[in-house]
Amino acid sequence: MTAVAGFAAAGFASAGDGGVAAQAAMDDLGMIIAVTAGLGLLVAILGVAVMWWLRTRSIGVMLAIVMVVAIAATLAGVVAITLKMIIDGPVRDIVLSVVAVGGLVGLGVAYVLARRVVGESRRLVAAVRDLPFTAPRGLPAELQTIANTLEEAYARERALEGARRELVAWVSHDLRTPLAGMRAMAEALEDGVVADPHTVARYHAQIKLEVERLSAMVDDLFELSRIHAGALRLSPSKIGLADLVADTLAGAEPLARAKGVRLSAEAAEAVPVTADAGALSRALGNLVVNAIRHTPSDQTVVLRAAVDAGMACLSVTDCCGGIPEEDLPRVFDVAFRGETARTPTLDGGAGLGLAIAQGIVEAHDGVIGVVNDGPGCRFEIRLPLVT
Structure with missing residues (x-):
């Protein structure tokens, strides 16, 4: 028994040493x-x-x-x-x-x-x-992304620069033509070449009309410069599109009557949006004036206001005969008037109306587009509905 006890004690001592080591x-x-x-x-x-x-x-x-x-x-x-x-x-x-x-x-x-x-x-x-810039290929992923972004930015810059040059050229032409006419009429009145009251009155009326056209052109240039500079200031409030359509029709009626174009409206009730009434009215008015100018006499321009796919939708449909498919992406470019419309008519502008409309709509977080529709084309403005 004594030996067994000693062996057990030795075992316990050995286990204790292992625990200490661990x-x-x-x-x-x-x-x-x-x-x-x-x-x-x-x-x-x-x-x-x-x-x-x-x-x-x-x-x-x-x-x-x-x-x-x-x-x-x-x-x-x-x-x-x-x-x-x-x-x-x-x-x-x-x-x-x-x-x-x-x-x-x-x-x-x-x-x-x-x-x-x-x-x-x-x-x-x-x-x-090395301009013109072309993105090199085979770069690491991040550098390739930077290169592709630079290439896209350079392409946009070239397009903008081309648009600026077109704008300068066309506006210069549009300014030179009425100024030359006014100079000729003023010299005729000053030199006494024109003396009969009827012609003098006609010259005065024509000079006044040209001054109004030039003033409108300068206003458009100023508005477009504010849009491009991000300085367009809006005062949004809750408005109804039906009232906006009615006001726009009333403002465009004299031009439509002079052109022999009929105006029609289809406005749904209670289509509320949050927008600057004055700015949005100008954008819609530019679309209507553009439609009237390109619609033949005895034809109709239709304005519609409705809710479509959860968005407030304003559309202007004309009878212009359609826009060539290759020109559709450029319709809202600055100074773009199409190859057949580069020489403005008496009621024409500098080709800035659609560009201004686009800037105003985008400032309202909306989108604007154009598609060919039947005998003409349809311009659409889509805005978020008031929730």
């Missing part, structure tokens, strides 16, 4: 993790500080810093393990050698990647400097 190993592991995490955090902070200091340098430098930070953090962990005597002798040398080789491999890969990124960036810069 606890010591856990303590060492916790300390290693804490030291490694602390050193890694310190290295990361230093790396971020260096990257911030060199933020304007090459992308290659940034990639090299990233690799150095990763290797330094790994070495910090290995050093922590070595200091705790967990690995020693040949094993330690092997671990350090593996880490060193891995770091050199990482730096080599980072160098190759940095050279490619820098080279592709320089290729993109060279393409930007």
